[in-house]
Amino acid sequence: MDGLESINQYVLDTVITADSNLELYEMVDRDEANAPLIGEHEPATFENDGHRISQEHDNAPPSAFIWALTFAAGISGLLFGYEYNSSLHCVPSQTSLTVVSTGVISSTLVSIGTDLGHPLNTLDKSLITSCTSLGALIASPITSILADRFGRRAIILVADVLFIAGALGQAVTVSVPGMVVGRTVVGFAVGGASLVVPLYISELSPSASRGRLVTLSILLITLGQVVAYFIGYMLSMQSGGWRWMVGLGAAPAVLQFGLMLVLPESPRWLVKADKTQEAQKILRKVYAVKVDTIVDKVLRAIKTEIAEEEATRDDVSKAVSGNRAQVWLASIRNRSAEMFHVGMNRRALTIACLLQGLQQLCGFNSLMYFSATIFSLLGFYSPTMTSLSIAVTNFICTLIALLIIDRVGRRRILLLSVPVMIAGLIACSIAYECLGRPTLGAEPFNKTMDPDARSPWAVVILIAMIIYVCGYAIGIGNIAWQQSELFPLSVRSLGSGLATATNWGSNFVVGLTFLPMMEYLTPAWTFAVYALVCAIGWMCAWGIYPETKRLGLEDVRGLLKDSYGVQESLRRAKIRDP
Numbered sequence: 001m002d003g004l005e006s007i008n009q010y011v012l013d014t015v016i017t018a019d020s021n022l023e024l025y026e027m028v029d030r031d032e033a034n035a036p037l038i039g040e041h042e043p044a045t046f047e048n049d050g051h052r053i054s055q056e057h058d059n060a061p062p063s064a065f066i067w068a069l070t071f072a073a074g075i076s077g078l079l080f081g082y083e084y085n086s087s088l089h090c091v092p093s094q095t096s097l098t099v100v101s102t103g104v105i106s107s108t109l110v111s112i113g114t115d116l117g118h119p120l121n122t123l124d125k126s127l128i129t130s131c132t133s134l135g136a137l138i139a140s141p142i143t144s145i146l147a148d149r150f151g152r153r154a155i156i157l158v159a160d161v162l163f164i165a166g167a168l169g170q171a172v173t174v175s176v177p178g179m180v181v182g183r184t185v186v187g188f189a190v191g192g193a194s195l196v197v198p199l200y201i202s203e204l205s206p207s208a209s210r211g212r213l214v215t216l217s218i219l220l221i222t223l224g225q226v227v228a229y230f231i232g233y234m235l236s237m238q239s240g241g242w243r244w245m246v247g248l249g250a251a252p253a254v255l256q257f258g259l260m261l262v263l264p265e266s267p268r269w270l271v272k273a274d275k276t277q278e279a280q281k282i283l284r285k286v287y288a289v290k291v292d293t294i295v296d297k298v299l300r301a302i303k304t305e306i307a308e309e310e311a312t313r314d315d316v317s318k319a320v321s322g323n324r325a326q327v328w329l330a331s332i333r334n335r336s337a338e339m340f341h342v343g344m345n346r347r348a349l350t351i352a353c354l355l356q357g358l359q360q361l362c363g364f365n366s367l368m369y370f371s372a373t374i375f376s377l378l379g380f381y382s383p384t385m386t387s388l389s390i391a392v393t394n395f396i397c398t399l400i401a402l403l404i405i406d407r408v409g410r411r412r413i414l415l416l417s418v419p420v421m422i423a424g425l426i427a428c429s430i431a432y433e434c435l436g437r438p439t440l441g442a443e444p445f446n447k448t449m450d451p452d453a454r455s456p457w458a459v460v461i462l463i464a465m466i467i468y469v470c471g472y473a474i475g476i477g478n479i480a481w482q483q484s485e486l487f488p489l490s491v492r493s494l495g496s497g498l499a500t501a502t503n504w505g506s507n508f509v510v511g512l513t514f515l516p517m518m519e520y521l522t523p524a525w526t527f528a529v530y531a532l533v534c535a536i537g538w539m540c541a542w543g544i545y546p547e548t549k550r551l552g553l554e555d556v557r558g559l560l561k562d563s564y565g566v567q568e569s570l571r572r573a574k575i576r577d578p
């Protein structure tokens with residue numbers, strides 16, 4: 001047995017023979033902290049008993065407790081999808097493109113009309129539709145800091161209160177400023193929840209089902225979007241139906257608030273907050289085990305990670321003194337410095353921002369929100385139903401992603417699905433071109449087509465859009481939200497917050513540029529630009545996104561220590577999944 005093997009053996013022995021007595025963890029000293037963790041750094045560990053233990057556990061299905069917890073936390077996703085979509089159903093968009101289509105059956109299902117004191121002008125409409133994304137953009141980095149200080153669960157509870165206040169505020173408002181305030185409050189809730197829910201779920205999930213469980217919360221976003229269509233459609237005949245539409249968002253938030261009161265905090269956050277006993281209790285429920293071997297292993301890995309982080313922090317940052325606020329501010333400064341100065345954290349941030357940027361800059365949301373308009377311009381009899389097919393496809397394909405993500409792997413799914421998106425976009429672009437510029441080109445882009453004169457190319461566009469949505473939903477639509485697993489505990493919340501802000505920032509940019517691009521660049525070129533964005537994103541992901549399926553959260557950082565670890569991750573994935 002050489003030196004390395006004996007260290008591994010030592011680690012294994014400690015893990016295998018450890019009883020549940022937590023004093024063991026108080027013994028984590030520097031030497032132990034330096035030893036490679038099971039599954040980390042050294043390939044040899046994958047062939048020994050440690051791997052067997054972890055595989056046995058890995059293959060066990062997630063416990064009923066963790067499914068229930070994920071559903072409860074995922075209600076935020078439902079709210080995110082529903083609330084975000086509902087404003088787009090209530091407010092006609094600001095350009096002639098939609099104004100014309102409202103005359104047909106438009107994406108504007110339940111219109112505000114003059115209910116806010118006067119007919120909405122362009123500025124009102126822009127403010128109402130954009131303040132939610134802006135609120136989310138501001139809230140996500142701030143929330144990331146608060147989630148470290150107060151815990152993940154506390155943030156979900158606060159987000160629920162904001163969802164309720166924002167939804168009710170919008171439902172009763174009689175003025176445009178009131179609506180803008182309501183939507184901004186909802187934006188804060190969406191920003192906070194979209195960051196913290198995947199973070200909370202990934203910190204609670206067993207490694208082997210982490211991908212699936214995080215994807216469940218994304219599935220609920222897509223369900224929220226479908227529900228928004230249905231409710232909008234059902235309320236479209238009633239005057240003031242929009243008030244019900246936005247106000248209904250409060251109901252799931254009340255339910256989630258109640259559920260979250262009885263659900264536990266993230267065990268990783270608890271260990272960091274020196275509440276190891278509590279963390280151990282939660283992990284036992286998560287893994288549904290009577291014997292503590294796996295629970296001990298996970299706890300030990302978390303403790304070791306924290307010990308390693310402490311050891312690498314310089315003395316100046318450790319020696320912060322002053323009142324509580326000063327210490328807190330200093331710790332935020334230190335964490336930000338750690339985020340950007342430590343290579344492994346910087347690499348994690350680059351990957352996470354790349355994926356979130358790609359998720360939005362590929363144009364998906366604008367295409368989805370304006371699909372009814374586009375379909376009415378293309379001469380479909382029922383554009384609302386046609387665009388509902390897009391939302392339903394998004395939901396079904398996210399469900400497929402949920403079923404395969406932990407088996408096929410994030411990287412592989414992403415690299416296979418982005419080309420499908422590109423194919424769909426190029427087909428859309430060509431079909432628009434073939435449809436002929438005089439009808440849908442730069443000048444009369446907003447001219448509605450007579451259904452009887454509908455060209456077969458319109459059907460090609462519908463099919464191509466569905467292909468694009470399939471690629472999106474199976475891949476980047478949910479893979480970007482696996483972001484939290486890339487970061488070590490000390491910067492996990494901050495890193496996820498910055499990546500989430502990249503998502504909302506890009507969402508905002510696409511929202512602003514989509515319609516001008518459609519009008520001035522023509523639809524064909526707009527689709528071509530999105531295809532180019534996807535191609536660039538694919539190349540970057542191919543170069544820097546490692547495979548993380550089934551790796552423990554504490555193991556992922558080992559991959560990014562000295563490089564992006566793509567080759568190493570593929571080698572490990574092969575060993576884990578021969």
Ligand SMILES: O[C@H]1[C@H](O)[C@@H](O)[C@H](O)[C@@H](O)[C@H]1O
Pocket residue numbers: 218221222225359365394473477478481
């Ligand atoms: O992951 C979600 C999901 O794919 C939604 O359908 C989309 O609207 C969101 O922007 C995205 O973040």
